[in-house]
Amino acid sequence: MTEIILENQPAGYVPPKVWSPKTTYGGQFGNINSPVSGARFERDLPVGKHPLQLYSQGTPNGQKVTILLEELLAAGHTDAEYDAWLIDIFKGDQFGSGFAAVNPNSKIPALVDQSTSPVTPVFESGSILVYLAERFGAFLPTERRARTETFNWLMWQMGTAPFVGGGLGHFYAYAPLKIEYAIDRYAMEVKRQLHVLDTHLASHEFLAGDQYTIADMAVWPWQPGSLYGVYNTHEFVAVEEYKHLLRWYKAIAARPAVARGRIVNRTSGQPGTFLLERHAAADIDSALQAK
Template sequence: MNESHLDNLPAGYVPPKVWSPKHEYGGQFGSINSPVSGARFERELPVGKHPLQLYSQGTPNGQKITILLEELLAAGYSDAEYDAWLIDIFKGDQFASGFVDINPNAKIPALVDRSVDPVLRVFESGSILVYLAERFGAFLPTERRARTETLNWLMWQMGSAPFVGGGLGHFYAYAPLKIEYAIDRYAMEAKRQLHVLDTHLASHEYLAGNEYTIADMAVLPWYPGSLYGVYKTHEFLAVEEYQHLLRWYRAVGARPAVARGRRVNRTSSVPGEFLRERHDASDFDTLTP
């Protein structure tokens, strides 16, 4: 055997000419992964009383949308009232026929706007953010330079954080075995991205400048949000050394609407900590302050 294969994991592994899936991969998400798309079972989605119907889970991508919706309501846009239905990705709810109908990619979040005829589906978190911001005329500047800067950072988040942050989180927290090469590869890039943000925020109040926008709402749940919460890699990545990033994170995180949005469609064994679903503003009254 070629010596270059001796250190492969598993030992001696050589990629086949044509890849095919194994029967079992292990790990927290191993049983739901598949190389093909489409619905796996029949189930219609519930519909609540508001025109905006959100189907999601309070992951970093899901939090982006509930943060924006709560910010819109706080800013006086009463038409932004919404129902937030839990799609439990750990149980495979995202593969139900009703959900796949509104997002063929079977990923949360997905939104249905029932205020238009025919109803309008919106999927991909960045697309939902832009759609809602334009629908209500808020949190996305109209001036060309400020709008472009907002979209710059929104697209940066979409192209950077889920793959790199999610990749690190998978190999660090979820994979059935610890692979040093994989963890080091993702940690290196995650650190670089943290430094990108820290350097930029050293001279800017918010990501797009002096105005709070959907770019801030998109980045906060990921960097450093998921590093503190979902993946618990804050010590591993020495997140506390990025002081400019943390100044921004604490300031934005202290906004009441952000705090509310980050509690929606999340589950916990601690009563009153999160809302599994949100159908009315009064639902927050059940939560522990």
């Protein structure tokens, strides 16, 4: 086992007693990551005409919020109109002073509710989902058991998928070298998560039972959404063997609001699969017509 591990490591590497950053790193995010927080340059955030201002990118975490916003609009909540501004994390937009003021953690998505006085900044995708669901009284049950079940799965997603699914995606797709141990470690846990979902969905229509909630919107872009999408690991972890999970995944994908929300702030893809910014419903209409 030691020989196998050493074959997948930089020759002669021994962790130092105290870690310090290198001057250069490989990989797609090597020149962006830093061990300190805070703004790196001055840039104000744009503000549109709608009550809700979203600053995001169409990653799995970003899709959660745009899907909920489109579901709210489809349900008749006209006050859920929003401007979605692109924060290109590959270019480091998240380190601008305006964005860092809304989210000191410099991660997308971030939301500003302009309808309150003073305005309300909201960051972390799960917090944004809860804020919007409570603001509009939708997609978050009021009955205690169903509400708790929704939070169970929302917190499960927040605490597992981005780290584990993102960890697999990083070492599988983005890391400057393939490290067998790291890929195997994350693949093992991703498979376990897929089995957790598949087992639960064998006896439940949605994650919280018979109600479609923000928990479904949170999990869907990640498991198995990210495995099909940004990381292209679906074949590697054999997603197709989880039949109950796929039944749920396809049912949610067929919802018109999901089809609309999933393309917002996406930066690449085939025609009809991405839309850099959204400022009116017509923006999505035009993009989808390009399919």
